[in-house]
Amino acid sequence: MISGIRVNDNCVTEFNNMKIRKTCGWIIFVIQNCEIIIHSKGASTTLTELVQSIDKNNEIQCAYVVFDAGTSFIKWIIYLMHKHINKIIN
Known part of the structure; x- marks a missing residue:
């Protein structure tokens, strides 16, 4: 990868499971030690x-x-996380 940030293989696997098998409703990815990893995931839609x-x-x-809105396409949502996240959405 050009940026030097590696994507953990588990991220790709879980994203594909979410997309194809509908195993979860959302996944939160973070960068840790120059690698993209899964922070958490949830079943809620x-x-x-x-x-x-x-x-x-x-x-x-x-x-x-990444949030699966239940449509034919998975919606990608990118947030800058902070305490006032609701202000971004509303």
């Missing part, structure tokens, strides 16, 4: 529960979130 999960994680400064 509601945006409200995803936002509540994000708000609980005060230790995360920045993350990528």
Whole structure:
């Protein structure tokens, strides 16, 4: 990868499972030690529960979130994580 940031193989596997097998409703990815890893994932398919999960994680400064909105395409949502995440969404 050009940026020097490696994607952990588990990220690709879990994303594909989410996309094809519908194993979860969302995945939060973070960068740790120059590698993209999974921070957490959840079964919920509601945006409200995803936002509540994000708000609980005060230790995360920045993350990528993939959310399956239940449509034919998975919605990609990228947030800069901070305490006032609800202001970004609302």
